[in-house]
Amino acid sequence: MKRLTLLLLGAAWQVLPASSQGLAIAPIMIDAPAGGGATSLTVSSGLEHDVTVQVRVFDWTQKGGEDQLSPARGVRFAPEIFALSPGSSQVIRMSVPDTDGQGAWRVIVDELPNQKASAPEGAAQLSIRLRYVLAMFAGKPGAPQAVQASLAGDGLRLHNESAGWLKLHNLSLETESGDAATTGPGIVYLLPGSQISIPPPEAAGFSTLNYSVEGQAYATRLRQVR
Template identity: 35%
Template structure:
């Protein structure tokens, strides 16, 4: 078997290993993994660390995070900035990064952003056969007013083609982090959508999960079970 064929066979496996390895295995570390700032506060600190043996270059960008048609959407923004936008760290060093809301408009409810931290590729690779994987962190960033209301979710189940769509609408003033999401029909049949993080229902927004198969017995009723920011979720879904 030639070296090229071996590399082609190994690449998918290597991608899988890197995608599933814990964050601690990466040379670029970011802490905390979520930023939550309540007014009158307008800034926060993230700490970047280089735990590897080589110098790390990183780019930091901030995007407005909204949900449209039940899907996450990231758009460029000038309301929140990261300072500095580029970081160079020697091995074993840490760097404090500032996240600043520069908009002069008062926060209405809660604003959601995503901070993307990308490890930039080396300008001068050390070898032609070197395979190097760069890391990206996507950090949720929230700015909220002091009296923002708690999240309030309503659920809808609807058949779609051979599958179904589960919709969560958040009419509250703050987001809800949803994990371990599963359904149970009126006939006792279960369906697991996610055993870990399922997503965020942003304030005043809707998130959808599309599944390829239908839940048996859904016409007899559907109940939603999950883990949220304020404890376990157990709610009845409207069936359409």
């Protein structure tokens, strides 16, 4: 995902998976109705102190090989900001518009600063707060075999030729002789008909992209683009 600004007003934001220690979020991938309607997620606190949480929803597209986020239009949800005491939970109820099964959103859950907390005299004014980034789709996943891959001077290009979204794991590049090198982040999302670019590998001579979807391994031949 295109990185959001992480350093704000002297505080560091740590981007974590939705199941990381601290706040627990379920589900970690949100399924929204293709024809519009209601969905929800639950945020629970495993922290030992009170915390204030903010939820934001962004429309998600992929253009120019990158993720593009903009404030969501037509998505209603509440509450947007709420407090959690240790061991408590909050359900966030959402209503999404009819997208004919093509809706894709990023849901970002932030721990907000504790205004009552004060650092000891002389201590650095830097605190670590948590950010969780989730995917929400209003359609079914596409065919895993629909991934097309090419190598160009600007990197590895992945294209989704299916009508559904794809979630790829364990990307690696392989040579004809069987030598392989891991590439890209741990998870890559491909929206329907969209393309994502990944920084090029340091080595050359790769001919195949390996990846997995839902634990199943797949491979596709690389096209060389000059």
